[in-house]
Amino acid sequence: MSGDDGDGEPPTVLLTGFPGFLGVALVDRLLERGDGPIACLVQPMYRALAERRAAELAGPDDDRIRLYEGDITEPGLGLENSLAELEPVEELYHLAAIYDLAVDPEPAEAVNVRGTEHVLDVAEELAVDRFQYVSTCYVSGRYDGVFTEAHLREGQPFNNHYERTKYEAEVAVQERLADGLPATIYRPAITVGDSETGETEKYDGPYYLLRMLRSQPSWLSVTTSLPGAAGSELNVVPRDFVIDAIDHLSAREDTTGEVYQLCDPAPLSVPAFVDAVADAIGHRVLSVPGSKSVTRRLLDVAAARGVPAEPATLDYLDHPTRYACPNTRRALAGTGIECPPFESYVDVLVEFVRENPEVDDEAMS
Structure with missing residues (x-):
């Protein structure tokens, strides 16, 4: 009961x-x-x-x-x-x-x-x-x-x-x-979702990038590369x-x-993350340099037209912080518990999105 x-x-x-x-x-x-x-x-x-x-x-x-x-x-x-x-x-x-x-x-x-x-x-x-x-x-x-x-x-x-x-x-x-x-x-x-099943309850954060690329032609999908993105980690x-x-x-x-x-002790850079998602969905992606202010306005327009986009996610594409977890790594040493590399499970995340189009970006608080 x-x-x-x-x-x-x-x-x-x-x-x-x-x-x-x-x-x-x-x-x-x-x-x-x-x-x-x-x-x-x-x-x-x-x-x-x-x-x-x-x-x-x-x-x-x-x-x-x-x-x-x-x-x-x-x-x-x-x-x-x-x-x-x-x-x-x-x-x-x-x-x-x-x-x-x-x-x-x-x-x-x-x-x-x-x-x-x-x-x-x-x-x-x-x-x-x-x-x-x-x-x-x-x-x-x-x-x-x-x-x-x-x-x-x-x-x-x-x-x-x-x-x-x-x-x-x-x-x-x-x-x-x-x-x-x-x-x-x-x-x-x-x-994000489970690394073995891909299960998640909402498509937010990195899923906006995944869904935005999937909404474009596979032969050429376009995204924006912000100044500083190459040195930022996701x-x-x-x-x-x-x-x-x-x-x-x-x-x-x-x-x-x-x-x-x-956290992931060896995360991908933003460009490498985009490449990993592009490979998983089988799209050729062109990253066009652009300013954050212009890109934010474009995302506002896209969101208003029903395209999966959230302007607030832009701030994480030139995020200056890098995360380290020495306390966690010491505590988990020898347990077999470790964060898998994103490339090892991105295909699973993509497959879940393909099979579950009804999931959206809303969730309970």
Whole structure:
């Protein structure tokens, strides 16, 4: 059974971000390793979807997944009287956020910043033994140089409100960590579909490039090369690597108090990334030099005409930051968990896009 009216053992894990793309995969992994029962905080609008996902993961008559309707934007997560039922919770995973490069400031601050503060308050009220927080590498903003787990407050500018509010949220988590909250922070890079199946829930980020090229003739597809693109890296990781790493690291006591960047230690340059996508879809691609301002206006027009385009992604084609993950590499040494090179699974991503044209660029928050 899945629901907040179930009997049996009380939940020992609380997770936000279900039934989102990473949340579903992580709940599945936690069940495999015997954690739980797991209480999943679910917005009312996603209740039906959450029930379907819970039944798929645990079975219709299994109560290892308990759904609690609430909202991280509300104090106490909107749980009201249900919070008392969660007193046995020992571990809290916070994944819920707005993942949208073009998000407006108000919803980004409500969900990513104040929402994280509300989840932190609940973690302290429940006196959890572990707080597992999913941040992003892009708390770096447009930091000019190599950004590691040791970096955070560097006076960096930001590309958008998503980056800024995720930065502010991680600052809040690190402040609580410094005050004694037993927390671990994970910073995934740009996360795409599964490297084995290609599965994803939305086509955003690098998928805009893939879909834009596929919408053009295979004999000649055109894209823009921005000044500085040749020296910029596009750091992409598949979902299964992110989940494998969080699964392993979250189960270890010695990772408490640590920050882990889940990035590709050898990412492709932007031109090499475009070439890899072009090869996978079988298109001849011509990269035409252009300015960011002109290209942004062209993408605005293209998007208005229904072409898969998001002007906010342009900022990542001349991104000055390079990501290193020495802490993660030390912690995962000898485990067999490592980020595969993009070229090894780009064909799988492309095949999923071909077979699933109904997926779009929208997803739950």
